[in-house]
Amino acid sequence: MAKRKKAAKGAGTSGPPTKKGGAAAAAGRERKIEIPPAGRAARSADRREAILAAALDEFSERGFEAARLDDVARRASIAKGTIYLYFRDKETLFQELLRTMLTPIIGGFEALGQADVPAKQLAEHMRDVFVKEVFETRRKDVIRLMISEGRRFPKLAEFYYREVLSRIFEALRAILKRGAERGEVPEQLVEFPQLMAAPGLVAIVWTGLFADLAPLDVRRMMQAHIDILFAPRSLS
Amino acid sequence: MAKRKKAAKGAGTSGPPTKKGGAAAAAGRERKIEIPPAGRAARSADRREAILAAALDEFSERGFEAARLDDVARRASIAKGTIYLYFRDKETLFQELLRTMLTPIIGGFEALGQADVPAKQLAEHMRDVFVKEVFETRRKDVIRLMISEGRRFPKLAEFYYREVLSRIFEALRAILKRGAERGEVPEQLVEFPQLMAAPGLVAIVWTGLFADLAPLDVRRMMQAHIDILFAPRSLS
DNA sequence: TAAATATGACTGACTAGTCAGTCATATTTT
DNA sequence: AAAATATGACTGACTAGTCAGTCATATTTA
Known part of the structure; x- marks a missing residue:
């Protein structure tokens, strides 16, 4: 459909593609395949x-x-x-956005699984990483998007679970297992590492909804949580 | 979103509008036609x-x-x-839906705040109520909607906080306070009742996103959480 | 080197459709 | 019959995605 060109064609400022002398043109046939x-x-x-x-x-x-x-x-x-x-389209843009922002955080957490340090110390370090790299950055928004829209993008949820969550939880489990063996941490946490990560979720959701109504001191909440989990326990 | 806000006559938040004279519609608090x-x-x-x-x-x-x-x-x-x-419109329908579904759960939880029973027992009861009245009903979906869309409906978030969350947390706080005084429960929980409720949030979000990928035994997770929180603790 | 030519990144008017909200008309209740 | 309700065709604001055309830059030719 001819749309409508507003710009008056500039009377051939520069020659439009007039095939011109065929002989000469034919010469350089192939394109250079350079970067x-x-x-x-x-x-x-x-x-x-x-x-x-x-x-x-x-x-x-x-x-x-x-x-x-x-x-x-x-x-x-x-x-x-x-x-x-x-x-390709809006959906692809959305998915690429989440992928791009989420992928980088994996490595950092995974590395922590290796270190052989008291579990509580590790937990506190993870909390710092979370606060600094997620909660105080745009990644918090990305995770919020994941939470809000993930249900309607099963592929994305799967990606997030496979590439991010399962890895982090793997590392977490390793830490917790070691901690449990040393009696630093209750055994139940090994089976449900979600309980360890829960305050992170609370932080993101709470601040998204109630930041103005009831501000939440995320760092302190997470510290309280750690203090509870890693408190010395009586024998059961 | 609403494209054009025309006069939008009649139709309050609820109840069939009396289209009659525009004046009459907005009239009294209660419906003119009782019984x-x-x-x-x-x-x-x-x-x-x-x-x-x-x-x-x-x-x-x-x-x-x-x-x-x-x-x-x-x-x-x-x-x-x-x-x-x-x-009145799509937004009102949405808000009414959440209000209608959420309002009923308040009472039950609030009542629990009164009972003078060991905190752990209360916690287990709350867990049962949550699983039965929220997690295993459509209310779970409503809360998911609140989480997903609440950010774009500040009024709704405020309603939810004021009418639901703050009340539940009030009750929770009372229970936890008593529990802390008796040494049944770590003191930090009194300041951050969110930590007590966190597994509920985890349950709703997790099952929404990863139900197929990694099923979660919500009841057992919540039990593990309670066991951790209410485990006998060494003196600090 | 300069002119001629080719490339493809970029643009934005446009198409094809979607869907919230309306209202003239039809149905049911009193 | 009149009033109260209900219907669904219709309107028009809105937007994802397209594509013919432009132009800055790269490449080739003279």
Whole structure:
């Protein structure tokens, strides 16, 4: 459909593709298969990042359904069509966003599983990592998105479980098991590491809903939790 | 979201609107027509319930934005327009749904705060109530909706906090305080009753996202949690 | 090196559809 | 019959996704 060109064609400022003398053109047939110019590649990566950043803002402010790609584009200072050069569709953009933000946190937690240190100390370190790397960053918003929308994206939930949660819990279990053997920690925690991570979830959900109504001192709550779990226990 | 806010006559938060003179509609607190013919009132209440039930299905399956009122109507076996005889708009329907489902659970929990029984026993009773009245009912879905969408409905979050959470936590605090004084329970819990309720949140979120991937025995998890919290403790 | 040519990233007007909310009409109740 | 209810076709605001066209930059040719 001819849309309607507003711009008057500039009377051939620069020659449009006139096939011109066939002989000469035929010469350089094949394309050089070289790496794309650095400039373009870099620009491309920047664009992608800008889109993801804008998407994070919009998605966490309005939710997946209500977020408008027009707004994402505006926020990223690009045209809407450009988004589709980088992501197949809205859903893919959403999923890529979560994947991109969540993947990096895995390594850090996993490494902790190895260290052979008193469990309580490890727990306190994990709490610090959580507060600093998740709760005080945009990752908190990403996890909130996961919690809010994950149900409608089973693939995403699976990814999150497989790539993030199960690994963290694996590490956690190792720590807790060692701790339980030394009597530092109740045995039940080994079976339900969720109980160890629960305050992190509470923190994210609570602050999302009631930050103004009833502020929560997340760090202190997590400390209290650790103090309870790792308190010296009587023999049972 | 609502596209255009027209005058939106009549239709309060609940009850069929009296379309009559616009003035009359907004009139008194209580309905003008008290003790309406049984048949009518009953039918009306049924309709309202049917709509709410259908809305719960649709909202929890698709989320607030994606849920279609056409589907709600179909599910309730009524015409779409009928919904608007009972609820002002989609948002009101949503909020009424949450209010209606959540309000009843308050009483039960609050009553527990009074009983003078060992804290652990109370905790186990609360767990039973939670499992039976929340986790094994549709209320679990309602709370999931609250968690997922609450952020975009600050009024609703406030209602939930004021009418539900703060009351439950009040009762919880009373129990925990007594328990702490008797040394049954660590003192930190009094300051952060959230730590007591955390497994409930974990249960709802976890089963929503990972039910298939990694089933969770909620009852046992909650029991483990109670066992940890109420384990005999060494003097500190 | 400069001019000519080719590339593909980028744009945004546009299409095709969706769905909340309305209202003229129909049905039921009194 | 009149009033109260219910219906569902209809409207129009809104938006995901498309694609013909542009233009800055890269590549080739002279």
